[in-house]
Amino acid sequence: xxxxxIGYFLFSFLLFGFSLNLHAQVYFQDQATALxxxxxxxxxxxxxxxxxxxxxxxxxxxxxxxxxxxxxxxxYKNNGDGTFxxxxxxxxxxxxxxxxxxxxxxxxxxxxxxxxxxxVSGNKLYRNDGTTFTDITSTSGLPTVNLFTYGASxxxxxxxxxxxVFISNRDINLATPNYLYKNNGNGTFTDVSxxxxxxxxxxxxxxxxxxxxNNDGWQDIYIANDKVSQENLLYSNNGDGTFTEIxxxxxxxxxxxxxxxTIGxxNNDGWxxxxxxxxxxxxxxxxNNGNGTFTxxxxxxxxxxxxxGWGSVFLDAENDGDLDLYVSGAMDGSIPSLISAAFYENNNxxxxxxxxxxxGFVGDTRVxxxxxxxxxxxxxxxxxxxxNDGGDNIFLWKNQTTSTNNWxxxxxxxxxxxxxxxxxxxxISAGGQIQYRYTLCGEGYLGQNSDTEFFGIxxxxxxxxxxxxxxSGMQDILYNVTSNQKINIIEGSNPxxxxxxxxxxxxxxxxxxxxGKIWINFDTNEDYKYILFDSKGIRVKNGQITEQxxxxxxxxxxxxxxxxxxxxxxxxxxxxxxx
Numbered sequence: 017x018x019x020x021x022i023g024y025f026l027f028s029f030l031l032f033g034f035s036l037n038l039h040a041q042v043y044f045q046d047q048a049t050a051l052x053x054x055x056x057x058x059x060x061x062x063x064x065x066x067x068x069x070x071x072x073x074x075x076x077x078x079x080x081x082x083x084x085x086x087x088x089x090x091x092y093k094n095n096g097d098g099t100f101x102x103x104x105x106x107x108x109x110x111x112x113x114x115x116x117x118x119x120x121x122x123x124x125x126x127x128x129x130x131x132x133x134x135x136v137s138g139n140k141l142y143r144n145d146g147t148t149f150t151d152i153t154s155t156s157g158l159p160t161v162n163l164f165t166y167g168a169s170x171x172x173x174x175x176x177x178x179x180x181v182f183i184s185n186r187d188i189n190l191a192t193p194n195y196l197y198k199n200n201g202n203g204t205f206t207d208v209s210x211x212x213x214x215x216x217x218x219x220x221x222x223x224x225x226x227x228x229x230n231n232d233g234w235q236d237i238y239i240a241n242d243k244v245s246q247e248n249l250l251y252s253n254n255g256d257g258t259f260t261e262i263x264x265x266x267x268x269x270x271x272x273x274x275x276x277x278t279i280g281x282x283n284n285d286g287w288x289x290x291x292x293x294x295x296x297x298x299x300x301x302x303x304n305n306g307n308g309t310f311t312x313x314x315x316x317x318x319x320x321x322x323x324x325g326w327g328s329v330f331l332d333a334e335n336d337g338d339l340d341l342y343v344s345g346a347m348d349g350s351i352p353s354l355i356s357a358a359f360y361e362n363n364n365x366x367x368x369x370x371x372x373x374x375x376g377f378v379g380d381t382r383v384x385x386x387x388x389x390x391x392x393x394x395x396x397x398x399x400x401x402x403x404n405d406g407g408d409n410i411f412l413w414k415n416q417t418t419s420t421n422n423w424x425x426x427x428x429x430x431x432x433x434x435x436x437x438x439x440x441x442x443x444i445s446a447g448g449q450i451q452y453r454y455t456l457c458g459e460g461y462l463g464q465n466s467d468t469e470f471f472g473i474x475x476x477x478x479x480x481x482x483x484x485x486x487x488s489g490m491q492d493i494l495y496n497v498t499s500n501q502k503i504n505i506i507e508g509s510n511p512x513x514x515x516x517x518x519x520x521x522x523x524x525x526x527x528x529x530x531x532g533k534i535w536i537n538f539d540t541n542e543d544y545k546y547i548l549f550d551s552k553g554i555r556v557k558n559g560q561i562t563e564q565x566x567x568x569x570x571x572x573x574x575x576x577x578x579x580x581x582x583x584x585x586x587x588x589x590x591x592x593x594x595x
Contacts, residue, residue: 040334040419044376048412052100058084063385065116065462066403077390082114098393112137133165170457171226184221225277240274255555276461280330293325327387335421335472338362349381386462396423425502432488446473529593532570
């Protein structure tokens with residue numbers, strides 16, 4: 017870890033300590049049976065998926081368990097009090113060997129549809145008709161043959177407001193590639209794997225994640241590939257419907273038995289990091305350096321695991337304002353040197369402490385694969401669910417942390433962007449400390465987390481602001497938000513006054529409209545990057561803003577453009593008119 021990183025972490029730790037309560041007692045207890053989900057997904061080779069998503073939009077997180085061949089999908093509906101009942105009415109007729117189960121509103125109609133992957137009998141897309149599911153796989157244009165699929169990640173790579181799907185296939189014969197399917201917005205999809213630059217190669221892929229690694233407003237794709245013969249891939253979105261693979265130049269092209277793609281900003285610096293599980297010699301924590309590169313800090317941070325890791329998830333267990341980490345593993349604890357699972361508590365200085373026995377997790381020795389987070393009882397403290405193998409019941413690790421720390425939960429609803437708000441960047445400030453979340457749909461290893469984003473704010477009782485940057489480029493902001501509540505933000509309901517926010521941050525953009533030059537003034541010592549997009553969302557210019565604090569766009573056609581200015585901890589957006 018570099019001297020600059022250490023200095024940053026020490027400064028952050030000292031600053032953070034003044035505003036947050038760091039004395040919470042974290043504790044988790046398995047209450048699956050007590051809460052009504054004492055059930056198993058059966059025996060599935062390399063595990064099955066699990067979802068902690070509110071499938072019926074009633075405000076309570078539900079649980080969906082992938083199952084073995086011959087068994088129906090198991091959907092457990094939250095009864096509105098933190099207990100669960102098996103859903104029998106709204107359940108698709110699917111008894112195949114299931115992998116990922118993802119609830120996704122692909123048609124933007126306000127209810128969640130269901131996509132189920134399988135490595136045996138092909139994937140299925142079910143449209144939610146309110147009271148029934150309709151299998152529309154064949155009419156949608158999505159593949160119906162067996163692709164040996166594990167993961168399915170949903171995002172909007174072309175920013176058109178419709179969720180596309182990246183299908184990760186693990187064909188041991190290396191004959192089946194991964195696929196990127198574009199959502200046409202009319203109930204159908206088009207294979208754009210080749211035209212987008214994803215290519216035709218087979219990579220033994222377990223899963224992928226859509227996220228914005230460089231904060232330019234376009235969703236990139238990171239892919240976890242099995243076996244040392246297959247390097248992990250990072251596809252950088254060019255903003256014109258194509259991608260460039262930058263695994264090597266970004267430092268993320270590890271060649272390991274990679275299982276997960278877990279995304280989070282563990283050091284609160286505004287750049288999203290990647291956690292990748294592996295067998296011995298250990299997992300990888302890619303810290304985003306903010307300059308297009310990543311550094312593996314797993315050993316320095318204490319999160320290397322050094323066992324057989326599978327699912328992993330970031331969460332703020334005690335609501336103290338930093339992200340902890342939970343890792344599931346395929347070992348049963350019988351070999352002391354190979355732990356079965358791990359809870360890593362964030363020390364807020366760039367390092368984590370392995371805290372299994374001191375924070376509960378009694379009996380966490382089952383062979384485990386997929387996991388996810390949600391909130392069973394809407395108390396603001398996130399729970400963890402784990403799909404175990406070999407006929408063992410799932411774990412529902414109930415968060416019973418003793419703490420007076422405060423929290424905020426955020427739900428999003430897109431209007432111009434996709435309905436679920438997938439791909440949005442959420443920024444909050446409480447007590448001067450800024451935190452960030454990024455919304456995903458299908459992440460980790462065969463997992464799906466709650467659509468609700470969780471923020472712990474420690475002893476603070478008020479949030480200075482909550483700022484949403486949507487994939488459309490629109491920004492909403494709420495000031496002086498009270499803690500310990502869930503807020504629902506609709507795109508465009510609280511539009512950010514760009515000038516007002518930029519003045520507060522000492523950034524000014526003028527003149528607007530312009531006849532050629534855009535001047536950018538700022539009173540900080542920070543260097544900024546800029547990206548300029550045309551009205552179709554195509555990137556037309558980009559560069560650094562240093563001593564020459566203007567952008568010359570006189571060579572472009574008249575019309576409206578979207579200017580993004582990227583700092584170390586924030587992205588500023590301005591609509592520009594060129595006369």
